[in-house]
Amino acid sequence: MICILKDAIFSDALLKDVKFINCQMDNVALTNAKFNHTDFRGSQIEGLQININQLQGAIVDIFQAGYILQRYANVVVKAIDE
DSSP states (O other): OOEEOTTOBOTTOEEESOBOTTEEOTTOBOTTOEEESEEOTTOBOTTOBOOGGGOTTEEOOHHHHHHHHHHHHOOOOOOTTO
């Protein structure tokens, strides 16, 4: 991990052109935060405190997208061979 931000609070923040790449971001509070080209790829985001409708402007990797869909939108994500 490049950065450890576990349990950090970024509520109500404007995060523009920020790169949280390969960070430990478990349980980070992002309530009411706004994103503009905010990159979370490769970061651990379990327990992220956020509403799915806030994610506009965020950049995530495929694994994070699956986690977000399952946790915040109640969408089941499975590989085709499952």
